[in-house]
Amino acid sequence: MVERVNNPHPVRIAVDCMGGDYGLRTILAGVLSVLQRNNNLFIPYLCGSDSEIRNELAYLKATESIRTCCTIEHCSQAFSATVSKAKIWQELPNSSLVRCIALQAEGVVDASISCGETGALFASALFILGKLESVSRPALAAFLPTATGKQTLVVDVGANLASRPEHLVTFAQLGAAYVRSVKNNTAPTIGLLNIGTEPSKGPQEIREAHELLTAAVPGYIGFIEGSSVLSGAVDIVVTDGFCGNVLLKAAEGIFGLIKSVIPQDIAEPEKLFQALEVLNAEKYGAVPFLGIKGTVLKAHGSSSSQAIAAAIDLAISGSKGYQDTKLPPNIDKLERQI
Amino acid sequence: MVERVNNPHPVRIAVDCMGGDYGLRTILAGVLSVLQRNNNLFIPYLCGSDSEIRNELAYLKATESIRTCCTIEHCSQAFSATVSKAKIWQELPNSSLVRCIALQAEGVVDASISCGETGALFASALFILGKLESVSRPALAAFLPTATGKQTLVVDVGANLASRPEHLVTFAQLGAAYVRSVKNNTAPTIGLLNIGTEPSKGPQEIREAHELLTAAVPGYIGFIEGSSVLSGAVDIVVTDGFCGNVLLKAAEGIFGLIKSVIPQDIAEPEKLFQALEVLNAEKYGAVPFLGIKGTVLKAHGSSSSQAIAAAIDLAISGSKGYQDTKLPPNIDKLERQI
Numbered sequence: 001m002v003e004r005v006n007n008p009h010p011v012r013i014a015v016d017c018m019g020g021d022y023g024l025r026t027i028l029a030g031v032l033s034v035l036q037r038n039n040n041l042f043i044p045y046l047c048g049s050d051s052e053i054r055n056e057l058a059y060l061k062a063t064e065s066i067r068t069c070c071t072i073e074h075c076s077q078a079f080s081a082t083v084s085k086a087k088i089w090q091e092l093p094n095s096s097l098v099r100c101i102a103l104q105a106e107g108v109v110d111a112s113i114s115c116g117e118t119g120a121l122f123a124s125a126l127f128i129l130g131k132l133e134s135v136s137r138p139a140l141a142a143f144l145p146t147a148t149g150k151q152t153l154v155v156d157v158g159a160n161l162a163s164r165p166e167h168l169v170t171f172a173q174l175g176a177a178y179v180r181s182v183k184n185n186t187a188p189t190i191g192l193l194n195i196g197t198e199p200s201k202g203p204q205e206i207r208e209a210h211e212l213l214t215a216a217v218p219g220y221i222g223f224i225e226g227s228s229v230l231s232g233a234v235d236i237v238v239t240d241g242f243c244g245n246v247l248l249k250a251a252e253g254i255f256g257l258i259k260s261v262i263p264q265d266i267a268e269p270e271k272l273f274q275a276l277e278v279l280n281a282e283k284y285g286a287v288p289f290l291g292i293k294g295t296v297l298k299a300h301g302s303s304s305s306q307a308i309a310a311a312i313d314l315a316i317s318g319s320k321g322y323q324d325t326k327l328p329p330n331i332d333k334l335e336r337q338i
Numbered sequence: 339m340v341e342r343v344n345n346p347h348p349v350r351i352a353v354d355c356m357g358g359d360y361g362l363r364t365i366l367a368g369v370l371s372v373l374q375r376n377n378n379l380f381i382p383y384l385c386g387s388d389s390e391i392r393n394e395l396a397y398l399k400a401t402e403s404i405r406t407c408c409t410i411e412h413c414s415q416a417f418s419a420t421v422s423k424a425k426i427w428q429e430l431p432n433s434s435l436v437r438c439i440a441l442q443a444e445g446v447v448d449a450s451i452s453c454g455e456t457g458a459l460f461a462s463a464l465f466i467l468g469k470l471e472s473v474s475r476p477a478l479a480a481f482l483p484t485a486t487g488k489q490t491l492v493v494d495v496g497a498n499l500a501s502r503p504e505h506l507v508t509f510a511q512l513g514a515a516y517v518r519s520v521k522n523n524t525a526p527t528i529g530l531l532n533i534g535t536e537p538s539k540g541p542q543e544i545r546e547a548h549e550l551l552t553a554a555v556p557g558y559i560g561f562i563e564g565s566s567v568l569s570g571a572v573d574i575v576v577t578d579g580f581c582g583n584v585l586l587k588a589a590e591g592i593f594g595l596i597k598s599v600i601p602q603d604i605a606e607p608e609k610l611f612q613a614l615e616v617l618n619a620e621k622y623g624a625v626p627f628l629g630i631k632g633t634v635l636k637a638h639g640s641s642s643s644q645a646i647a648a649a650i651d652l653a654i655s656g657s658k659g660y661q662d663t664k665l666p667p668n669i670d671k672l673e674r675q676i
Contacts, residue, residue, distance in 0.1 A: 081536060118533075161541050195583040196455075203499050225587050226583065226587030226589075226591075227587040227590050230588060246533070247564065247584060250588065256568065257484065257569075258592075261483075261613055261617060275600060278599055
């Protein structure tokens with residue numbers, strides 16, 4: 001039995017063990033790697049098939065002391081792609097994804113991590129945990145590295161397919177509150193992604209959002225183009241969930257592209273690749289839903305063990321991400337800022 | 339007077355001198371750099387203010403022999419952002435942008451290059467030169483580097499703001515014909531950009547386009563996510579002009595991002611940066627409108643002299659681009675393939 005003498009209040013984290021593209025073993029390996037590093041920081045609530053989890057823990061040679069740290073929450077229902085994503089929280093209440101969120105609503109855990117389907121996770125979080133009262137539409141937010149050395153926050157990266165102008169305003173407000181909370185930046189700048197910077201450019205809903213943002217959101221500097229994302233021209237990039245998702249996932253390909261271009265016989269490869277690690281998407285693990293009453297982290301479907309470990313680190317310490325991303329200290333503070 | 343003994347048929351290229359963010363001088367410096375390298379390959383038709391062009395040629399110390407190569411096409415009308423982009427070809431027929439296209443329609447030049455406003459250039463090309471009969475909607479196409487070493491073509495990168503499902507099908511057909519013409523690839527693969535790969539994912543118009551593409555377009559492999567763009571999973575990425583534009587411009591920021599991350603005291607910096615030049619967007623200069631009856635190249639608004647020179651190289655030789663991009667040998671062949 002592990003003593004938690006140094007940390008009487010470890011963070012309790014529900015981990016959806018069934019939702020990853022690479023299966024249960026990859027997710028559990030990520031959980032174990034964090035526990036093996038320091039089993040005093042968190043209590044994993046492993047949601048999924050009890051027997052499969054026990055088998056994989058044995059396969060991964062989890063020690064007795066490590067296994068004792070884990071609470072297994074047996075979930076009898078398999079996820080089904082045929083169930084409407086918006087209704088999965090009602091129709092599959094004992095699926096691993098929904099059970100994570102339910103444990104959070106019951107006060108059993110402090111945070112949830114899932115590699116499962118974004119729409120199903122969003123709907124479950126929205127309907128079970130609820131949204132902050134001042135928020136019209138929660139969103140997923142992800143930090144990207146930029147050429148300035150600072151990160152830029154992109155909101156939304158996939159919670160919503162299409163976004164009305166007033167939703168884009170909410171994304172800007174959520175992003176600003178988040179950046180104020182987690183970065184040493186009290187007055188973040190905000191840009192609205194468009195195909196040009198002149199006021200006449202772009203689709204009507206983007207131009208309408210521009211008017212609303214100009215009137216209502218401090219720090220809004222106007223339209224920005226795609227070229228401003230990685231250049232770090234603003235602290236927060238506001239866009240709809242489709243475009244933001246494409247952008248985030250495309251940015252995940254930068255690391256592989258660079259590695260493919262660097263000559264194999266380059267001098268000091270370790271030094272170079274260590275510096276490039278800041279571009280490695282595996283490092284940042286998961287992205288939070290902003291505007292939900294609770295910490296729900298969406299991990300990539302194709303998360304590696306390393307990415308799961310990074311997601312857990314993010315949930316535990318609020319001090320990871322690409323480099324220095326922190327979760328809001330508490331949701332109430334975030335709400336007061338919006 | 340320059341003799342053109344080796345090349346009796348130099349390519350005649352209309353260059354819009356007034357449309358760039360960095361002014362006339364930058365564009366002319368690009369033109370001159372290609373002429374100074376080899377003045378036997380092309381005849382520039384410099385469209386813009388006669389007096390300003392002459393002043394800048396003098397400032398740039400263009401020699402008499404170089405100046406003799408250039409034909410100045412005086413354009414008396416300034417571009418105006420208040421004129422509807424769709425009507426600029428009617429309302430400002432003697433603006434530099436429209437005059438380039440008109441010279442092409444008159445058979446005076448073989449190709450046009452403009453850094454001007456995409457919508458205005460597209461409308462002018464569409465209404466003055468016309469579109470291929472089989473094409474429902476022309477599109478801008480750009481090659482991006484990928485981790486496989488091959489390039490991937492993204493269509494549309496900004497000619498159209500929103501795209502109906504049947505337009506996305508046309509983009510796939512145009513892209514396939516273009517890749518067959520300019521790459522050694524008779525059976526290119528095509529992916530439709532979406533936020534997931536399952537058939538149920540994404541907005542309705544994307545799912546409808548998926549059905550149409552599956553039924554009608556050889557080489558179509560289904561939905562791809564943003565992560566597949568730079569990984570080089572397909573030869574052609576089909577998307578709407580808004581998302582494609584954001585993606586293209588964001589990718590232009592990769593070079594700067596990488597340079598910012600590489601340690602300043604890295605060994606063999608020349609070797610490394612030479613290898614990374616394949617990611618330098620300045621190298622590829624301009625992107626063609628596919629489906630227009632004629633070669634019209636859209637250069638970036640913020641094109642440097644180097645980018646203008648690359649655009650001219652693309653128009654002249656059809657052998658530049660990122661590395662090995664060629665223009666279609668002729669438009670008729672492209673049309674037969676669609």
